[in-house]
Amino acid sequence: MEFRHLGRSGLMVSEISYGNWITHGSQVEEDAAVACVRAALDAGITTFDTADVYAATRAEDVLGRALEHERREGLEIFTKVYWPTGPGRNDRGLSRKHIMESINGSLRRLRTDYVDLYQAHRYDYSTPLEETMEAFADVVHSGKAHYIGVSEWKASQIREAHALARELRIPLVSSQPQYSMLWRVIESEVVPTSEELGIGQIVWSPMAQGVLSGKYLPGQPPPAGSRATDEKSGAGFIAKWLTDDVLTRVQRLRPLADQAGLSMAQLAIAWVLQNPNVSSAIVGATRPEQVQDNVKAAGVKLDAGLLKAIDEIVEPVTERDPARTESPAARP
Ligand SMILES: NC(=O)c1ccc[n+]([C@@H]2O[C@H](COP(=O)([O-])OP(=O)(O)OC[C@H]3O[C@@H](n4cnc5c(N)ncnc54)[C@H](OP(=O)(O)O)[C@@H]3O)[C@@H](O)[C@H]2O)c1
Secondary structure (H helix, E strand, O other): OOEEEOOOOOOEEEOEEEEOOOOEOOOEOHHHHHHHHHHHHHOOOOEEEOOOOHHHHHHHHHHHHHHOOOOHHHOEEEEEEOOOOOOOOOOOOOOHHHHHHHHHHHHHHHOOOOEEEEEEOOOOOOOOHHHHHHHHHHHHHOOOEEEEEEOOOOHHHHHHHHHHHHHHOOOEEEEOOEOEOOEOOOOOOHHHHHHHHOOEEEEEOOOHHHHHHOOOOOOOOOOOOOHHHOOOOHHHHHHHHOOHHHHHHHHHOHHHHHHHOOOHHHHHHHHHHOOOOEEEEEEOOOOHHHHHHHHHHOOOOOOHHHHHHHHHHHHHHOEOOHHHOOOOOOOO
């Protein structure tokens, strides 16, 4: 494994981190979840990402149990707050009340006294940013989180939050956006602003939820057990990528991966790590063998010719519009 600083902070994270959205507490049974976490640890992954909302809070529980007997100082545990965790109108968003309640629930489920990074899972247009940042400051100053991050915030929102964080003396160090060969919306605004402010990207769905592994073939039913067959939640999220145009172009990447001596999954993960503002790529997995495949992308350098050839193939199906970095206009 290779390690990078999280933005300009002193915190080191593994280049590849393990995330448990859709899988833990939902798509996969607990023994498979624990086996994936074990494989991640064995491969040198130290950074783990979850959220209060995943599998209606069960994902944090599963991760907490899986990591319970590890040396806490050897791990970086990240979680998030914003999406609904209960039926009440205050069980969501970034109000002071919900942040204070949610961090306590997350720590209980994760079986830890603190998280390394606490992230705003979206921007909350119905709470003053000052209220959110002051609540985050209290979370940090009480020792329940060491660093603060945001997810899917626009460049202007990151800039405003960063200024408040400086005033409140808390470290806002990260942004967690979707980023892959097929989704490059952060490149024109979020990345330059983040570079200027010392904020690093921890990117999600670097494999476009498994699509860039090449296992979904145009015109064919999805492979058994894959996310596209998970009617509980995965199938709905991955559907947007399962078009013949995308899948045909993804198959055209296969010879490029072969030539570079990489699996297609490794090529996809290595691709996001070529961006120096990316601190870590968060990868999901349903089986330990996937983790073992994916971690080999750490430290891989892709040459300019290969990057250009990838661009030429995927450009027509790649999204680049910075306006696609968005949060719900009203609380969900
Ligand atoms: N901040 C946010 O709003 C946000 C949103 C989404 C995700 N995230 C974070 O990002 C993490 C990763 O997201 P993601 O799971 O969508 O990422 P991903 O790495 O693009 O996709 C992971 C999925 O692809 C399949 N896969 C993984 N390795 C494979 C391999 N080597 N070969 C073939 N298939 C493979 C597995 O699904 P199957 O085996 O089921 O096909 C796996 O669950 C999440 O766990 C979460 O921590 C954050």
